[in-house]
Amino acid sequence: MACAGFTCSKTSLCAINILYVMVSLLMIGIAAWGKWFGLVSSFQVVGGVIGVGVFLFLVAVVGLVGAIKHHQVLLFFYMIVLFMVFVVQFSVSCACLAITEEQQHQLLEIGWNDSQTTQRDVEKNIDCCGFSSVNYNGTCEASCFSSHNCVPCAVTIQQHADDVLHFVGGIGLFFSFTEILGVWLTYRYRNQKDPRANPSAFL
Structure with missing residues:
Protein backbone atom coordinates (compact mmCIF):
# COMPACT_ATOMS: atom_id res chain seq x y z
CA MET A 1 0.00 0.00 0.00
CA ALA A 2 1.28 3.49 -0.87
CA CYS A 3 2.50 5.56 2.05
CA ALA A 4 1.95 2.77 4.58
CA GLY A 5 4.91 3.66 6.81
CA PHE A 6 4.95 5.92 9.85
CA THR A 7 7.45 8.37 8.35
CA CYS A 8 5.55 8.62 5.05
CA SER A 9 2.24 9.33 6.82
CA LYS A 10 3.92 11.95 9.00
CA THR A 11 5.60 13.65 6.03
CA SER A 12 2.38 13.67 3.95
CA LEU A 13 0.36 15.14 6.83
CA CYS A 14 2.99 17.83 7.42
CA ALA A 15 3.03 18.69 3.71
CA ILE A 16 -0.77 19.08 3.59
CA ASN A 17 -0.75 21.37 6.62
CA ILE A 18 2.11 23.47 5.24
CA LEU A 19 -0.03 23.91 2.10
CA TYR A 20 -2.96 25.05 4.28
CA VAL A 21 -0.69 27.50 6.14
CA MET A 22 0.43 29.04 2.84
CA VAL A 23 -3.17 29.28 1.55
CA SER A 24 -4.34 30.91 4.80
CA LEU A 25 -1.50 33.46 4.73
CA LEU A 26 -2.31 34.17 1.08
CA MET A 27 -5.97 34.82 1.95
CA ILE A 28 -5.03 37.15 4.81
CA GLY A 29 -2.49 38.96 2.65
CA ILE A 30 -4.86 39.47 -0.30
CA ALA A 31 -7.64 40.77 1.97
CA ALA A 32 -5.26 43.18 3.73
CA TRP A 33 -3.80 44.29 0.37
CA GLY A 34 -7.27 44.97 -1.04
CA LYS A 35 -8.22 47.01 2.02
CA TRP A 36 -4.90 48.91 2.08
CA PHE A 37 -5.13 49.96 -1.58
CA GLY A 38 -8.83 50.80 -1.33
CA LEU A 39 -10.01 48.09 -3.74
CA VAL A 40 -12.51 46.91 -1.11
CA SER A 41 -13.83 49.36 1.43
CA SER A 42 -16.33 47.01 3.09
CA PHE A 43 -14.97 45.95 6.48
CA GLN A 44 -17.39 43.00 6.59
CA VAL A 45 -15.94 41.49 3.39
CA VAL A 46 -12.32 42.03 4.43
CA GLY A 47 -13.02 40.85 7.98
CA GLY A 48 -14.77 37.73 6.71
CA VAL A 49 -11.88 36.74 4.43
CA ILE A 50 -9.30 37.44 7.15
CA GLY A 51 -11.40 35.48 9.67
CA VAL A 52 -11.53 32.44 7.37
CA GLY A 53 -7.79 32.77 6.77
CA VAL A 54 -7.01 32.93 10.50
CA PHE A 55 -9.27 29.93 11.20
CA LEU A 56 -7.58 27.88 8.47
CA PHE A 57 -4.16 28.95 9.79
CA LEU A 58 -5.00 27.82 13.34
CA VAL A 59 -6.38 24.47 12.12
CA ALA A 60 -3.25 23.93 10.01
CA VAL A 61 -0.94 24.79 12.92
CA VAL A 62 -2.79 22.32 15.18
CA GLY A 63 -2.45 19.64 12.51
CA LEU A 64 1.22 20.44 11.95
CA VAL A 65 2.10 20.34 15.65
CA GLY A 66 0.06 17.16 16.11
CA PHE A 86 -14.79 19.26 4.47
CA VAL A 87 -18.58 18.79 4.79
CA VAL A 88 -19.24 22.55 4.69
CA GLN A 89 -16.78 23.25 1.86
CA PHE A 90 -17.94 20.31 -0.25
CA SER A 91 -21.58 21.42 0.10
CA VAL A 92 -20.80 25.05 -0.78
CA SER A 93 -18.64 23.99 -3.75
CA CYS A 94 -21.39 21.76 -5.15
CA ALA A 95 -23.90 24.60 -4.69
CA CYS A 96 -21.60 27.00 -6.59
CA LEU A 97 -21.29 24.55 -9.47
CA ALA A 98 -25.02 23.75 -9.61
CA ILE A 99 -26.53 27.25 -9.19
CA THR A 100 -28.73 28.48 -12.03
CA GLU A 101 -28.63 31.90 -13.71
CA GLU A 102 -31.91 32.95 -12.08
CA GLN A 103 -30.62 31.95 -8.63
CA GLN A 104 -27.40 33.87 -9.32
CA HIS A 105 -29.43 37.00 -10.12
CA GLN A 106 -31.46 36.68 -6.92
CA LEU A 107 -28.36 36.19 -4.75
CA LEU A 108 -26.56 39.10 -6.41
CA GLU A 109 -29.55 41.37 -5.81
CA ILE A 110 -29.71 40.34 -2.13
CA GLY A 111 -26.00 41.08 -1.74
CA TRP A 112 -26.41 44.38 -3.58
CA ASN A 113 -29.27 45.57 -1.36
CA ASP A 114 -27.49 44.43 1.80
CA SER A 115 -24.67 47.00 1.80
CA GLN A 116 -24.32 50.55 0.52
CA THR A 117 -20.54 50.21 0.79
CA THR A 118 -20.55 47.19 -1.52
CA GLN A 119 -22.68 49.11 -4.02
CA ARG A 120 -20.18 51.97 -4.12
CA ASP A 121 -17.25 49.57 -4.50
CA VAL A 122 -18.88 47.75 -7.42
CA GLU A 123 -19.99 50.96 -9.15
CA LYS A 124 -16.52 52.47 -8.91
CA ASN A 125 -14.54 49.35 -9.87
CA ILE A 126 -16.57 48.08 -12.83
CA ASP A 127 -17.96 51.45 -14.00
CA CYS A 128 -21.71 50.86 -13.74
CA CYS A 129 -24.66 52.37 -11.88
CA GLY A 130 -27.62 50.84 -10.07
CA PHE A 131 -28.47 47.16 -10.08
CA SER A 132 -31.30 46.64 -12.58
CA SER A 133 -31.62 50.22 -13.87
CA VAL A 134 -29.67 53.48 -13.87
CA ASN A 135 -31.12 56.42 -11.97
CA TYR A 136 -29.41 59.61 -13.17
CA ASN A 137 -31.31 61.64 -10.58
CA GLY A 138 -29.44 59.86 -7.79
CA THR A 139 -25.75 59.47 -7.01
CA CYS A 140 -23.21 57.03 -8.39
CA GLU A 141 -19.47 56.45 -7.91
CA ALA A 142 -18.84 55.39 -11.54
CA SER A 143 -16.93 57.65 -13.92
CA CYS A 144 -19.55 57.04 -16.63
CA PHE A 145 -22.26 58.72 -14.53
CA SER A 146 -21.29 62.25 -15.50
CA SER A 147 -21.61 61.45 -19.21
CA HIS A 148 -24.92 59.56 -18.75
CA ASN A 149 -23.77 56.42 -20.59
CA CYS A 150 -23.74 53.90 -17.74
CA VAL A 151 -25.17 50.39 -17.87
CA PRO A 152 -26.86 48.65 -14.90
CA CYS A 153 -24.42 46.71 -12.74
CA ALA A 154 -26.50 43.52 -12.98
CA VAL A 155 -25.63 43.24 -16.68
CA THR A 156 -21.88 43.47 -16.07
CA ILE A 157 -21.85 41.33 -12.94
CA GLN A 158 -23.95 38.58 -14.51
CA GLN A 159 -21.46 38.24 -17.36
CA HIS A 160 -18.73 37.20 -14.92
CA ALA A 161 -20.73 35.62 -12.08
CA ASP A 162 -21.07 32.23 -13.77
CA ASP A 163 -17.33 31.99 -14.48
CA VAL A 164 -16.43 33.13 -10.97
CA LEU A 165 -18.83 30.66 -9.32
CA HIS A 166 -17.52 27.78 -11.42
CA PHE A 167 -13.92 28.77 -10.64
CA VAL A 168 -14.60 29.10 -6.90
CA GLY A 169 -16.63 25.87 -6.90
CA GLY A 170 -13.86 24.00 -8.70
CA ILE A 171 -11.12 25.29 -6.38
CA GLY A 172 -13.27 24.56 -3.33
CA LEU A 173 -14.00 21.05 -4.59
CA PHE A 174 -10.29 20.40 -5.14
CA PHE A 175 -9.38 21.54 -1.63
CA SER A 176 -12.27 19.58 -0.11
CA PHE A 177 -10.67 16.38 -1.47
CA THR A 178 -7.33 17.37 0.09
CA GLU A 179 -9.21 17.80 3.38
CA ILE A 180 -10.75 14.32 3.26
CA LEU A 181 -7.27 13.01 2.38
CA GLY A 182 -6.00 14.82 5.47
CA VAL A 183 -8.71 13.20 7.61
CA TRP A 184 -7.79 9.75 6.28
CA LEU A 185 -4.05 10.32 6.80
CA THR A 186 -4.67 11.61 10.34
CA TYR A 187 -6.79 8.57 11.20
CA ARG A 188 -4.08 6.19 9.94
CA TYR A 189 -1.25 8.17 11.48
CA ARG A 190 -2.88 8.22 14.94
CA ASN A 191 -3.01 4.41 14.93
CA GLN A 192 0.58 3.88 13.83
CA LYS A 193 3.33 3.29 16.37
CA ASP A 194 6.45 5.42 16.19
CA PRO A 195 9.27 2.96 15.41
CA ARG A 196 11.68 5.07 17.51
CA ALA A 197 9.41 4.94 20.58
CA ASN A 198 9.42 2.33 23.32
CA PRO A 199 7.84 -0.82 21.80
CA SER A 200 5.87 -1.45 25.00
CA ALA A 201 4.41 2.09 25.08
CA PHE A 202 0.77 2.79 24.27
CA LEU A 203 -0.24 4.47 21.05
Whole structure:
Protein backbone atom coordinates (compact mmCIF):
# COMPACT_ATOMS: atom_id res chain seq x y z
CA MET A 1 0.00 0.00 0.00
CA ALA A 2 1.28 3.49 -0.87
CA CYS A 3 2.50 5.56 2.05
CA ALA A 4 1.95 2.77 4.58
CA GLY A 5 4.91 3.66 6.81
CA PHE A 6 4.95 5.92 9.85
CA THR A 7 7.45 8.37 8.35
CA CYS A 8 5.55 8.62 5.05
CA SER A 9 2.24 9.33 6.82
CA LYS A 10 3.92 11.95 9.00
CA THR A 11 5.60 13.65 6.03
CA SER A 12 2.38 13.67 3.95
CA LEU A 13 0.36 15.14 6.83
CA CYS A 14 2.99 17.83 7.42
CA ALA A 15 3.03 18.69 3.71
CA ILE A 16 -0.77 19.08 3.59
CA ASN A 17 -0.75 21.37 6.62
CA ILE A 18 2.11 23.47 5.24
CA LEU A 19 -0.03 23.91 2.10
CA TYR A 20 -2.96 25.05 4.28
CA VAL A 21 -0.69 27.50 6.14
CA MET A 22 0.43 29.04 2.84
CA VAL A 23 -3.17 29.28 1.55
CA SER A 24 -4.34 30.91 4.80
CA LEU A 25 -1.50 33.46 4.73
CA LEU A 26 -2.31 34.17 1.08
CA MET A 27 -5.97 34.82 1.95
CA ILE A 28 -5.03 37.15 4.81
CA GLY A 29 -2.49 38.96 2.65
CA ILE A 30 -4.86 39.47 -0.30
CA ALA A 31 -7.64 40.77 1.97
CA ALA A 32 -5.26 43.18 3.73
CA TRP A 33 -3.80 44.29 0.37
CA GLY A 34 -7.27 44.97 -1.04
CA LYS A 35 -8.22 47.01 2.02
CA TRP A 36 -4.90 48.91 2.08
CA PHE A 37 -5.13 49.96 -1.58
CA GLY A 38 -8.83 50.80 -1.33
CA LEU A 39 -10.01 48.09 -3.74
CA VAL A 40 -12.51 46.91 -1.11
CA SER A 41 -13.83 49.36 1.43
CA SER A 42 -16.33 47.01 3.09
CA PHE A 43 -14.97 45.95 6.48
CA GLN A 44 -17.39 43.00 6.59
CA VAL A 45 -15.94 41.49 3.39
CA VAL A 46 -12.32 42.03 4.43
CA GLY A 47 -13.02 40.85 7.98
CA GLY A 48 -14.77 37.73 6.71
CA VAL A 49 -11.88 36.74 4.43
CA ILE A 50 -9.30 37.44 7.15
CA GLY A 51 -11.40 35.48 9.67
CA VAL A 52 -11.53 32.44 7.37
CA GLY A 53 -7.79 32.77 6.77
CA VAL A 54 -7.01 32.93 10.50
CA PHE A 55 -9.27 29.93 11.20
CA LEU A 56 -7.58 27.88 8.47
CA PHE A 57 -4.16 28.95 9.79
CA LEU A 58 -5.00 27.82 13.34
CA VAL A 59 -6.38 24.47 12.12
CA ALA A 60 -3.25 23.93 10.01
CA VAL A 61 -0.94 24.79 12.92
CA VAL A 62 -2.79 22.32 15.18
CA GLY A 63 -2.45 19.64 12.51
CA LEU A 64 1.22 20.44 11.95
CA VAL A 65 2.10 20.34 15.65
CA GLY A 66 0.06 17.16 16.11
CA ALA A 67 1.81 15.50 13.18
CA ILE A 68 5.32 16.48 14.30
CA LYS A 69 4.76 15.41 17.92
CA HIS A 70 2.42 12.48 17.11
CA HIS A 71 0.11 14.04 19.71
CA GLN A 72 -3.04 11.93 19.98
CA VAL A 73 -5.38 14.61 21.38
CA LEU A 74 -4.34 17.32 18.89
CA LEU A 75 -4.64 14.87 16.00
CA PHE A 76 -8.11 13.79 17.16
CA PHE A 77 -9.48 17.34 17.34
CA TYR A 78 -7.74 18.24 14.09
CA MET A 79 -9.38 15.27 12.39
CA ILE A 80 -12.86 16.21 13.67
CA VAL A 81 -12.54 19.92 12.73
CA LEU A 82 -11.10 19.08 9.30
CA PHE A 83 -13.97 16.69 8.60
CA MET A 84 -16.54 19.37 9.50
CA VAL A 85 -14.73 21.87 7.25
CA PHE A 86 -14.79 19.26 4.47
CA VAL A 87 -18.58 18.79 4.79
CA VAL A 88 -19.24 22.55 4.69
CA GLN A 89 -16.78 23.25 1.86
CA PHE A 90 -17.94 20.31 -0.25
CA SER A 91 -21.58 21.42 0.10
CA VAL A 92 -20.80 25.05 -0.78
CA SER A 93 -18.64 23.99 -3.75
CA CYS A 94 -21.39 21.76 -5.15
CA ALA A 95 -23.90 24.60 -4.69
CA CYS A 96 -21.60 27.00 -6.59
CA LEU A 97 -21.29 24.55 -9.47
CA ALA A 98 -25.02 23.75 -9.61
CA ILE A 99 -26.53 27.25 -9.19
CA THR A 100 -28.73 28.48 -12.03
CA GLU A 101 -28.63 31.90 -13.71
CA GLU A 102 -31.91 32.95 -12.08
CA GLN A 103 -30.62 31.95 -8.63
CA GLN A 104 -27.40 33.87 -9.32
CA HIS A 105 -29.43 37.00 -10.12
CA GLN A 106 -31.46 36.68 -6.92
CA LEU A 107 -28.36 36.19 -4.75
CA LEU A 108 -26.56 39.10 -6.41
CA GLU A 109 -29.55 41.37 -5.81
CA ILE A 110 -29.71 40.34 -2.13
CA GLY A 111 -26.00 41.08 -1.74
CA TRP A 112 -26.41 44.38 -3.58
CA ASN A 113 -29.27 45.57 -1.36
CA ASP A 114 -27.49 44.43 1.80
CA SER A 115 -24.67 47.00 1.80
CA GLN A 116 -24.32 50.55 0.52
CA THR A 117 -20.54 50.21 0.79
CA THR A 118 -20.55 47.19 -1.52
CA GLN A 119 -22.68 49.11 -4.02
CA ARG A 120 -20.18 51.97 -4.12
CA ASP A 121 -17.25 49.57 -4.50
CA VAL A 122 -18.88 47.75 -7.42
CA GLU A 123 -19.99 50.96 -9.15
CA LYS A 124 -16.52 52.47 -8.91
CA ASN A 125 -14.54 49.35 -9.87
CA ILE A 126 -16.57 48.08 -12.83
CA ASP A 127 -17.96 51.45 -14.00
CA CYS A 128 -21.71 50.86 -13.74
CA CYS A 129 -24.66 52.37 -11.88
CA GLY A 130 -27.62 50.84 -10.07
CA PHE A 131 -28.47 47.16 -10.08
CA SER A 132 -31.30 46.64 -12.58
CA SER A 133 -31.62 50.22 -13.87
CA VAL A 134 -29.67 53.48 -13.87
CA ASN A 135 -31.12 56.42 -11.97
CA TYR A 136 -29.41 59.61 -13.17
CA ASN A 137 -31.31 61.64 -10.58
CA GLY A 138 -29.44 59.86 -7.79
CA THR A 139 -25.75 59.47 -7.01
CA CYS A 140 -23.21 57.03 -8.39
CA GLU A 141 -19.47 56.45 -7.91
CA ALA A 142 -18.84 55.39 -11.54
CA SER A 143 -16.93 57.65 -13.92
CA CYS A 144 -19.55 57.04 -16.63
CA PHE A 145 -22.26 58.72 -14.53
CA SER A 146 -21.29 62.25 -15.50
CA SER A 147 -21.61 61.45 -19.21
CA HIS A 148 -24.92 59.56 -18.75
CA ASN A 149 -23.77 56.42 -20.59
CA CYS A 150 -23.74 53.90 -17.74
CA VAL A 151 -25.17 50.39 -17.87
CA PRO A 152 -26.86 48.65 -14.90
CA CYS A 153 -24.42 46.71 -12.74
CA ALA A 154 -26.50 43.52 -12.98
CA VAL A 155 -25.63 43.24 -16.68
CA THR A 156 -21.88 43.47 -16.07
CA ILE A 157 -21.85 41.33 -12.94
CA GLN A 158 -23.95 38.58 -14.51
CA GLN A 159 -21.46 38.24 -17.36
CA HIS A 160 -18.73 37.20 -14.92
CA ALA A 161 -20.73 35.62 -12.08
CA ASP A 162 -21.07 32.23 -13.77
CA ASP A 163 -17.33 31.99 -14.48
CA VAL A 164 -16.43 33.13 -10.97
CA LEU A 165 -18.83 30.66 -9.32
CA HIS A 166 -17.52 27.78 -11.42
CA PHE A 167 -13.92 28.77 -10.64
CA VAL A 168 -14.60 29.10 -6.90
CA GLY A 169 -16.63 25.87 -6.90
CA GLY A 170 -13.86 24.00 -8.70
CA ILE A 171 -11.12 25.29 -6.38
CA GLY A 172 -13.27 24.56 -3.33
CA LEU A 173 -14.00 21.05 -4.59
CA PHE A 174 -10.29 20.40 -5.14
CA PHE A 175 -9.38 21.54 -1.63
CA SER A 176 -12.27 19.58 -0.11
CA PHE A 177 -10.67 16.38 -1.47
CA THR A 178 -7.33 17.37 0.09
CA GLU A 179 -9.21 17.80 3.38
CA ILE A 180 -10.75 14.32 3.26
CA LEU A 181 -7.27 13.01 2.38
CA GLY A 182 -6.00 14.82 5.47
CA VAL A 183 -8.71 13.20 7.61
CA TRP A 184 -7.79 9.75 6.28
CA LEU A 185 -4.05 10.32 6.80
CA THR A 186 -4.67 11.61 10.34
CA TYR A 187 -6.79 8.57 11.20
CA ARG A 188 -4.08 6.19 9.94
CA TYR A 189 -1.25 8.17 11.48
CA ARG A 190 -2.88 8.22 14.94
CA ASN A 191 -3.01 4.41 14.93
CA GLN A 192 0.58 3.88 13.83
CA LYS A 193 3.33 3.29 16.37
CA ASP A 194 6.45 5.42 16.19
CA PRO A 195 9.27 2.96 15.41
CA ARG A 196 11.68 5.07 17.51
CA ALA A 197 9.41 4.94 20.58
CA ASN A 198 9.42 2.33 23.32
CA PRO A 199 7.84 -0.82 21.80
CA SER A 200 5.87 -1.45 25.00
CA ALA A 201 4.41 2.09 25.08
CA PHE A 202 0.77 2.79 24.27
CA LEU A 203 -0.24 4.47 21.05
